[in-house]
Amino acid sequence: MTENANIINAPEKAEAKKRIFSGVQPSGILTLGNYLGAIKNWVTLQDDYECLYCVVDLHAITVRQVPADLRRHTQEALALYIACGIDPEQSCVFVQSHVPAHAELSWVLNCNTMFGELSRMTQFKDKSQKHSDNVNAGLFTYPVLMASDILLYQTDLVPVGIDQKQHVELTRDVAQRFNGVYGDTFKIPEPYFVKTGMKINSLTDPTKKMSKSDPNPKSYVAIIETRDETIKKIKSAVTDSEACVKYAEGKDGINNLMSIYSSFTGKSFDEIEKEFEGKGYGDFKMAVGEVCADGLGPIREEYARLVKDKAYLEDVMKKGSDTASYLARKTLSKVYRKVGFYSVK
Numbered sequence: 030m031t032e033n034a035n036i037i038n039a040p041e042k043a044e045a046k047k048r049i050f051s052g053v054q055p056s057g058i059l060t061l062g063n064y065l066g067a068i069k070n071w072v073t074l075q076d077d078y079e080c081l082y083c084v085v086d087l088h089a090i091t092v093r094q095v096p097a098d099l100r101r102h103t104q105e106a107l108a109l110y111i112a113c114g115i116d117p118e119q120s121c122v123f124v125q126s127h128v129p130a131h132a133e134l135s136w137v138l139n140c141n142t143m144f145g146e147l148s149r150m151t152q153f154k155d156k157s158q159k160h161s162d163n164v165n166a167g168l169f170t171y172p173v174l175m176a177s178d179i180l181l182y183q184t185d186l187v188p189v190g191i192d193q194k195q196h197v198e199l200t201r202d203v204a205q206r207f208n209g210v211y212g213d214t215f216k217i218p219e220p221y222f223v224k225t226g227m228k229i230n231s232l233t234d235p236t237k238k239m240s241k242s243d244p245n246p247k248s249y250v251a252i253i254e255t256r257d258e259t260i261k262k263i264k265s266a267v268t269d270s271e272a273c274v275k276y277a278e279g280k281d282g283i284n285n286l287m288s289i290y291s292s293f294t295g296k297s298f299d300e301i302e303k304e305f306e307g308k309g310y311g312d313f314k315m316a317v318g319e320v321c322a323d324g325l326g327p328i329r330e331e332y333a334r335l336v337k338d339k340a341y342l343e344d345v346m347k348k349g350s351d352t353a354s355y356l357a358r359k360t361l362s363k364v365y366r367k368v369g370f371y372s373v374k
């Protein structure tokens with residue numbers, strides 16, 4: 030399978046360059062889920078699209094963060110984007126809070142999004158249960174900030190994991206509503222998923238999404254952890270007792286490991302089943318652990334080099350926010366004019 034064959038709805042190359050926007054919250058150490066569901070895919074899209082990749086720190090404070098950790102995680106996330114293969118000379122890489130237009134558009138879109146729509150967001154329901162001591166207004170209006178991120182750049186495609194589908198759908202609804210009331214303003218974006226990898230599950234509870242905010246580090250593979258840690262975690266991943274490598278309903282642990290193996294090797298589930306016919310879960314887990322550690326190894330090495338180079342990372346942030354601010358201002362002025370804000374020349 031080629032990289033592009035793993036992308037649902039990949040348009041023909043001959044089309045004019047479309048614009049892509051995506052981001053990751055710097056709310057912890059980035060995981061294999063973030064890599065396979067999003068960043069790996071971003072890398073392959075760079076040649077064919079005009080890409081903006083953002084570290085979305087404004088989103089991260091919807092859950093209480095330790096300020097020094099947030100600052101460090103922001104720099105680390107940016108270094109990791111580059112270590113994964115995002116080229117800042119080719120794609121615009123920036124930090125969300127460096128471009129005030131995100132927060133500014135968010136206010137306008139808040140006034141065009143319905144309470145009922147936001148109440149239906151499953152991530153809000155999940156997060157408000159998990160953080161019941163801090164169900165703040167930002168957690169509730171989070172999808173509007175995400176819509177602002179996307180709509181500010183007249184984005185065509187939004188490459189994300191499946192957990193973000195509902196938020197991209199809301200973005201489309203809000204954009205359509207705004208365009209209906211004020212006239213054509215926003216491009217209507219499409220979500221963009223990979224076939225395998227769009228949902229990588231927890232290694233300790235494979236019915237749930239792998240998450241960087243999971244308090245149990247055995248539940249996730251961190252992109253930058255050591256080779257031994259990765260192999261050890263995958264070896265102890267929860268599976269069933271059937272000892273048959275087969276993709277089937279109810280075999281969440283094996284299905285998850287097959288998705289990980291497929292994402293790294295490009296092999297289909299049929300090919301994987303054949304490869305491990307007659308072999309036990311021990312052999313399979315070892316193979317998954319190894320392809321995973323081999324795939325992440327070069328990223329880890331590049332990351333270790335980059336993360337020390339603060340001057341370079343800050344230069345990338347500055348250049349990225351200049352480019353992003355220029356594009357964002359164009360949309361924001363249009364929006365301000367459309368809604369009737371008074372402007373003085």
Ligand code: TYM
Nearest residue numbers: 051052053054062063066067085175189190227228229239
């Ligand atoms: P976040 O930070 O939770 O995750 C970043 C990206 O990684 C994907 N992802 C996964 N994919 C597969 N399996 C998993 N276990 C997994 N965990 C995470 C997510 O789907 C996402 O693509 N709201 C977003 C960030 C955001 C954004 C945006 C994304 C803010 N504004 C605008 C796109 C466009 C979020 O919380 O992602």
